[in-house]
Amino acid sequence: MNAVFGHIYRYFLLLTLAGIPAFLSSCKTNLTRQTNNDTSAQEQFVSTADTCLRMPENAFADVYLNLNSPAVYDYYKSRGFALHWGDSAQASAMIEVIHTVRLYGLLSQDYHVAEVESIRSNPSCASRQRLDALLTDALFTISSHISKGRLRPLTVDSVLLEGRAALSTPSDIQHYLATREPRHEGYRMLRSALTAIYDTLPAKDRHQLLDGVTSDSISAQRLIKKIEVNLERWRWEDGLFEKDHVWINIPAFEVIVFRSGKEVLRSKAVVGAPGKPTPTFSSAIECFTVYPYWHVPRSIAVGEYLPSIKKNISFIPLNNLEVLDNRGNILRYDTLPWHTYNHNNFPISLRQREGTHNALGVVKFQFDNPYSVLLHDTNAKGLFRHENRARSHGCIRMEKAIEFAYYLADNYSRYTSEQVAGYLETKTMRRIDLDRQLPIHIRYFTVAYDGKALKEYGDVYGRDKQLLNQYYNTGPIVTEKKLGG
Numbered sequence: 092m093n094a095v096f097g098h099i100y101r102y103f104l105l106l107t108l109a110g111i112p113a114f115l116s117s118c119k120t121n122l123t124r125q126t127n128n129d130t131s132a133q134e135q136f137v138s139t140a141d142t143c144l145r146m147p148e149n150a151f152a153d154v155y156l157n158l159n160s161p162a163v164y165d166y167y168k169s170r171g172f173a174l175h176w177g178d179s180a181q182a183s184a185m186i187e188v189i190h191t192v193r194l195y196g197l198l199s200q201d202y203h204v205a206e207v208e209s210i211r212s213n214p215s216c217a218s219r220q221r222l223d224a225l226l227t228d229a230l231f232t233i234s235s236h237i238s239k240g241r242l243r244p245l246t247v248d249s250v251l252l253e254g255r256a257a258l259s260t261p262s263d264i265q266h267y268l269a270t271r272e273p274r275h276e277g278y279r280m281l282r283s284a285l286t287a288i289y290d291t292l293p294a295k296d297r298h299q300l301l302d303g304v305t306s307d308s309i310s311a312q313r314l315i316k317k318i319e320v321n322l323e324r325w326r327w328e329d330g331l332f333e334k335d336h337v338w339i340n341i342p343a344f345e346v347i348v349f350r351s352g353k354e355v356l357r358s359k360a361v362v363g364a365p366g367k368p369t370p371t372f373s374s375a376i377e378c379f380t381v382y383p384y385w386h387v388p389r390s391i392a393v394g395e396y397l398p399s400i401k402k403n404i405s406f407i408p409l410n411n412l413e414v415l416d417n418r419g420n421i422l423r424y425d426t427l428p429w430h431t432y433n434h435n436n437f438p439i440s441l442r443q444r445e446g447t448h449n450a451l452g453v454v455k456f457q458f459d460n461p462y463s464v465l466l467h468d469t470n471a472k473g474l475f476r477h478e479n480r481a482r483s484h485g486c487i488r489m490e491k492a493i494e495f496a497y498y499l500a501d502n503y504s505r506y507t508s509e510q511v512a513g514y515l516e517t518k519t520m521r522r523i524d525l526d527r528q529l530p531i532h533i534r535y536f537t538v539a540y541d542g543k544a545l546k547e548y549g550d551v552y553g554r555d556k557q558l559l560n561q562y563y564n565t566g567p568i569v570t571e572k573k574l575g576g
Contacts, residue, residue, distance in 0.1 A: 143216045146172040146223065154220045159201070160231040163224055174223045184264050185226045186211065188233070193301050193315075194286060195268070196322035197236055198563075200303060202229040230264070238271045240326035242561055275332070278325035280540035285318050314538075317547070320558045321538045337376065337466075337531040339487060340539055341369055342548035344480040346466070346489050348498065354542055356498060358491035361469065361480045368552045369485050371535050374458040375528035376466075379496055381511060382520040383455045385443040387412070388463060391484060392441045393434050401429055411444045445520050452488075453515060454496045458531055466531070468492035481551045487533070496523075503527055 146167045147154055155164050167173075176182040189202045203225040210218040272278065288311055289297050296308045300315060332338070334352045339345070341362050348356035363369035387396065399406045407414065407424045414424045416439060427439070443449050452468025462485065469488040474480060489495060493515065497508035503525040514521045537548050537555050550556065 143219050144174055144177075146174060146220055148172055154217065154224045158224065158228040160228050160235070162231050163228045166227060166231075167224075174220070176223045176226050177219075181264065182222075182226060185230060188264055188268070189229055191301055192233060193303070193319075194289060195233075195237055195272070195282070196285060196319040197233065197241060198303060199301070201236070201241070202232060234268065234271050236326075237268055238273070238326065240323050242323060242558075243327070273325050273328060275325055275328060277536070277540055278322060280545065281318050281322050281325070281538065284538075284545050285315065285322070288315060288318075314547075316559060316563070317538050317555065320555060320562050321536050323558070323562065324534070324536060332532060333530045335529060337529060339466075339531070339533045340548070341371070341481075341533065341535045342537050342551050343539065343541070343546070346487070346491075346495075348495065350502070356491065356495060358489050358495065359475045359480065360490070361474045361483050361488035362551075363483050363485040364481050365552055367483070367485045368481075369483070369487060369533065370460075370462045370464060371533050372460055372462070373530065373532045374460050375530045376456050376458045376499070376525065377528055378522055378524045379454055379456045379499060380520065380522045381454050381496070381514040382445040382518055383449070383451050383467075384445055384520075385449050385451045387441040387443060388484070389437065389440070393432075393437050396441060397429075397432060397437070404429070411446065411448055413442045413444060415440045415442055446518070452492060454492050456489075456492075456495070456499075464533075466492075479549065479551070499523070499525060499529070503529055 148168075150164050167175075176185065186207060189199055189204050189207060192199050192202060207222065207225055207229075210222055213219075272282070289300070292300070292308060292311060296311065299305070300308075300312060305312070332349075335350050336348075338347045338349065339360060339362075340347075344360050344362060346356075346358045346360045347354055396406070396410075396412075404425060406412075412424075414422045414427065416422055422439065432439075443451075447453060448470055450470060451465065452470055455465050455467035457465065465486045466489055467486060469492075471488075472490075474482055474488065475490045496511055500506040500511045500523060501508050504523050505526060506523050511521075511523065513519075535552070535554055537550050539546060539548070
């Protein structure tokens with residue numbers, strides 16, 4: 092049996108015990124309404140009632156059309172095609188979940204809300220069967236969306252293997268869904284904020300927004316949508332972060348260091364400009380270097396420095412640059428045919444010598460990534476005075492870089508902060524390898540809990556606009572990439 096069905100079968104089994112008796116009672120009540128002398132009508136109704144207790148065995152039957160999850164038919168097959176919901180209180184509870192699913196940051200139209208409402212009062216067998224399939228599909232889909240995200244392709248989710256006791260009261264469905272939500276504190280705080288917003292709204296606005304109808308409360312509607320797309324981002328996270336890690340939220344322009352789950356250092360940061368965005372990814376800091384060289388990225392060397400060098404060869408010594416061949420040997424810059432160099436012909440590299448003039452400042456932190464992104468000090472301290480600090484070529488400049496270097500030396504290496512201070516004082520280049528790597532996570536959240544309160548940040552790269560279009564079906568459904576752009 093498919094993994095998802097094993098879990099769902101266990102979850103639904105006891106619920107069925109509550110649902111089917113209620114449905115049988117309903118059928119019995121209807122049956123007594125027939126006249127005693129109408130034997131043929133009674134026999135016909137008994138036959139119909141028996142049929143109503145089962146789902147069609149044909150996988151192409153109308154009741155299985157246009158469902159979100161491929162798991163629905165196989166689920167019914169695994170239980171001998173018996174209905175799950177019937178007329179039980181659980182069915183009513185599930186319908187209520189669909190109507191209020193926006194409290195999770197999801198949209199009710201994804202879960203057949205219109206069709207459910209149109210057929211729930213129809214007593215025909217086909218309608219009862221269709222309603223049962225719709226509710227099962229809704230629970231499968233909501234469970235997946237809450238756990239892994241709405242914009243990810245719906246898959247048979249191995250997470251559903253978690254053994255969980257079947258529950259039997261109307262509140263159990265919501266309790267079950269709560270177990271499927273991400274456990275990140277950032278997610279939980281956003282969910283709490285979303286609930287609080289709905290709780291403070293007038294009843295009319297609350298119902299309008301839960302139903303996906305434009306509300307008169309424009310500011311609340313805007314914030315709700317912003318929270319919803321940021322909840323979606325949290326659902327893309329694969330697991331909890333380590334107790335010790337570095338957290339960089341690009342729109343917040345901040346670096347936060349955590350130890351044993353508690354914040355130990357917070358620093359302003361400068362991130363990539365909109366045209367050269369800092370990518371989002373995870374890695375681990377392996378080492379840091381005091382008084383580092385800066386190996387100028389080829390894109391900067393060719394796109395920005397080469398035109399200046401062609402105009403004035405003195406640009407090289409004035410900026411403390413060295414010219415290297417492909418073996419790392421230093422070349423005499425004044426003997427090279429600069430006029431022949433271009434984007435397609437640039438057989439050299441540029442390196443800036445160490446020092447306070449260096450673009451990396453006096454310390455850089457290295458972690459493996461395919462984007463050549465660094466976390467580092469800077470020689471342009473004035474950038475930290477700006478409110479909008481999206482001003483770099485993609486690397487992340489840290490205001491408290493030296494303080495962070497001291498922290499790493501004392502807690503993650505065989506060196507001490509006093510030794511690092513000595514290297515800085517004597518302007519000695521020194522690489523400090525960490526005894527254990529420190530995870531670093533670079534993310535993009537425009538609404539986030541900063542440890543004290545919920546804060547909104549600017550959409551510096553326009554990603555909210557793109558994601559909002561995708562989330563509310565005004566654009567193509569594609570998942571936001573975890574990289575720059």
